[in-house]
Amino acid sequence: MxxxxxxxxxxxxxxxxxxxxxxxxxxxxxxxxxxxxxxxxxxxxxxxxxxxxxxxxxxxxxxxxxxxxxxxxxxxxxxxxxxxxxxxxxxxxxxxxxxxxxxxxxxxxxxxxxxxxxxxxxxxxxESAGGMAAVLGADPTLLEALCREIGGVSPANLNAPGQVVVSGTNDALDMLESRHKETGARRFVRLKVSGAFHxxxxxxxxxxxxxxxxxxxxxxxxxxxxxxxxxxxxxxxxxxxxxxxxxxxxxxxxxxxxxxxxxxxxxxxxxxxxxxxxxxxxxxxxxxxxxxxxxxxxxxxxxxxxxx
The missing domain is CATH 3.40.366.10 (Malonyl-Coenzyme A Acyl Carrier Protein, domain 2)
Structure with a gap:
């Protein structure tokens, strides 16, 4: 059957x-x-x-x-x-x-x-210098707002509670990494990918x-x-x-x-x-x-x- x-x-x-x-x-x-x-x-x-x-x-x-x-x-x-x-x-x-x-x-x-x-x-x-990173434990609303403030970076994968992957230029990712704790995030992990997908x-x-x-x-x-x-x-x-x-x-x-x-x-x-x-x-x-x-x-x- x-x-x-x-x-x-x-x-x-x-x-x-x-x-x-x-x-x-x-x-x-x-x-x-x-x-x-x-x-x-x-x-x-x-x-x-x-x-x-x-x-x-x-x-x-x-x-x-x-x-x-x-x-x-x-x-x-x-x-x-x-x-x-x-x-x-x-x-x-x-x-x-x-x-x-x-x-x-x-x-x-x-x-x-x-x-x-x-x-x-x-x-x-x-053609574009970019990448992706996993932001773990962030408040999604706060993360979205911070990405908009920084510019050049945005949520790319809304994977599960407490796991959002962001995508953007390397400069924007650097800025987000330096401020990610403002969103309540525990960790910021760069992913081994070749570009800013999604x-x-x-x-x-x-x-x-x-x-x-x-x-x-x-x-x-x-x-x-x-x-x-x-x-x-x-x-x-x-x-x-x-x-x-x-x-x-x-x-x-x-x-x-x-x-x-x-x-x-x-x-x-x-x-x-x-x-x-x-x-x-x-x-x-x-x-x-x-x-x-x-x-x-x-x-x-x-x-x-x-x-x-």
Whole structure:
């Protein structure tokens, strides 16, 4: 009997050398996804993802297609075992994985779009001297006000209670770091990213994504997919297309997304792909919900035993 869960897909930062290799060696469904990716992209993506070097894998233009491939590989394994999604969401890049799970995008189209998205974001980052930082324990209202006062920096990821990621110029981040305790924050942690993602610095990348998606077939979602930009379900292909463009520069409203899902009666989550970042965030947002992560054979077995 098929069992239904909310699928959530992680974003950039969850990648690690070796991700997806064990699952691909154990499950032909996963192996087939990696082989398809290698063919579509014209180079051995699996070799970079599984063997590194880490410096190459963490490049935005490589990390994004590699993560999507690892996510869809895990998705196909779950589907082959009769586990289906009743709804889906993804964090930033992960939204493409969610849309594949909902039948909005084919994997081939999503991979091609994500490769271009990564290249465009890397190019935009090179043109602007910026970065991102996690502000932990801040009052969101005070943080927003301080960002406006400083200028050149803004909230980018509203991840969970007490965890907001900001994005901006290096000078603005320096100023915010020197004053972050005014917001009640406990810590200010610079992130190892190459640019000010989910900010106006990514406007050139958003335009590149808009142009790329014009030639991509996007279908209406077969299941509810909650968008980063609105934190609400998107019902049509047109909405999906507009939201994918907007999310390049807009903030990721992850906490609201999970809260809205729970309010809509969705409370059993599976993080599909490498790592456990989203599982940790969801536990902070909604402690009463059930959450599993499936990215390798060990976590797959644990999940199957838990729902048996």
């Amino acid at each position: 098929k069992k239904s869960f909310v699928y959530v897909f992680p974003g950039q930062g969850s990648q690690s050398v070796g991700m997806g290799e064990e699952l691909a060696r154990a499950c032909p469904e996963a192996k087939g996804v990696w082989e398809q990716a290698n063919t579509i992209l014209g180079f051995d993506l699996s070799a970079v993802a599984w063997q590194g070097p880490e410096e190459e894998l963490t490049r935005t233009d490589v990390a994004q297609p590699a993560l999507l491939t690892a996510e869809v590989a895990a998705l196909k394994v779950l589907e082959s075992r009769g586990v289906c999604a009743s709804a889906a969401a993804g964090h930033s890049l992960g939204e493409y994985g969610a849309l594949v799970s909902a039948g909005c995008l084919s994997f081939a189209d999503a991979l091609t779009a994500v490769r271009l998205r990564g290249e465009a974001m890397q190019a935009a980052a090179t 900010s106006t610095a990514m406007l050139p990348a958003a335009e590149a994504v808009r142009n790329a998606l014009q030639s991509v077939e996007i279908r209406d979602p077969g299941i509810p997919v909650y968008a980063n930009v609105t934190a609400r379900e998107q019902a049509t292909a047109s909405e999906v297309r507009d939201n994918l463009v907007a999310q390049v520069t807009a903030r990721v409203r992850w906490q609201e997304t999970i809260e809205n899902m729970v309010a809509d009666g969705l409370d059993r989550f599976v993080e599909v792909g490498p790592g456990t970042v989203l599982a940790g965030l969801i536990r902070k947002i909604t402690p009463v919900s059930s959450i599993w992560s499936v990215g390798d054979t060990t976590t797959l077995k644990e999940f199957e035993e838990a729902i048996a």
